[in-house]
Amino acid sequence: MLGLQNAGKTCLLNVLSGGDFTYDTIPTIGFNMKRVQKNNVSIKCWDIGGQPRFRPMWERYCRGVNAILFVVDIADIEKLQAAREELHSIMEQESLEGIPLLVLGNKSDLQVKVSVDELIDALDLKGIDHREVSCYGISAKEETNLEAVLSWLVKRANELQR
Ligand SMILES: Nc1nc2c(ncn2[C@@H]2O[C@H](COP(=O)(O)OP(=O)(O)OP(=O)(O)O)[C@@H](O)[C@H]2O)c(=O)[nH]1
Ligand SMILES: [Mg+2]
Numbered sequence: 001m002l003g004l005q006n007a008g009k010t011c012l013l014n015v016l017s018g019g020d021f022t023y024d025t026i027p028t029i030g031f032n033m034k035r036v037q038k039n040n041v042s043i044k045c046w047d048i049g050g051q052p053r054f055r056p057m058w059e060r061y062c063r064g065v066n067a068i069l070f071v072v073d074i075a076d077i078e079k080l081q082a083a084r085e086e087l088h089s090i091m092e093q094e095s096l097e098g099i100p101l102l103v104l105g106n107k108s109d110l111q112v113k114v115s116v117d118e119l120i121d122a123l124d125l126k127g128i129d130h131r132e133v134s135c136y137g138i139s140a141k142e143e144t145n146l147e148a149v150l151s152w153l154v155k156r157a158n159e160l161q162r
Pocket of ligand 1 (some may be wrong): 008028
């Protein structure tokens with residue numbers, strides 16, 4: 001799970017793993033790991049700090065994973081450009097070639113935000129090739145569309161077992 005600082009990665013992972021949403025999270029220092037359970041599947045998720053000083057670690061944490069989730073704050077329109085640059089730079093790493101990517105536009109509960117289509121354009125998702133790319137709008141706070149995220153994850157987890 002990657003994305004700029006304040007995108008909502010830690011909140012999302014807390015909610016996905018059965019915890020409550022909290023407003024007053026502190027920025028992640030390094031990373032944090034939690035298990036997400038769905039039916040009989042248990043998925044190990046790493047949530048990596050998004051501050052600039054942690055971004056050089058992203059590639060190392062992503063090597064060999066089943067899937068990469070890239071979380072974006074869709075209400076923070078000024079940071080979309082930076083999100084796009086970081087996303088493309090990580091997707092260009094040869095070690096991560098072919099790993100499925102799920103982009104999550106988080107904070108859909110807020111009033112001023114970009115739509116999923118606008119997010120796809122702003123991040124130039126069509127310019128990412130050699131892998132499967134999906135994009136959903138979600139809210140960790142209101143638990144909107146999280147079932148779709150879980151289903152997507154379970155499908156990728158099962159694919160590797162085959
Ligand atoms: N309105 C709204 N706020 C959210 C949502 N998800 C997270 N937030 C808020 O966004 C802020 C940052 O959330 P975090 O989960 O700490 O962000 P992060 O991506 O883990 O940040 P780093 O650890 O620094 O990389 C917190 O104040 C959350 O309450 C959401 O779905 N809706
Ligand atoms: Mg965090």
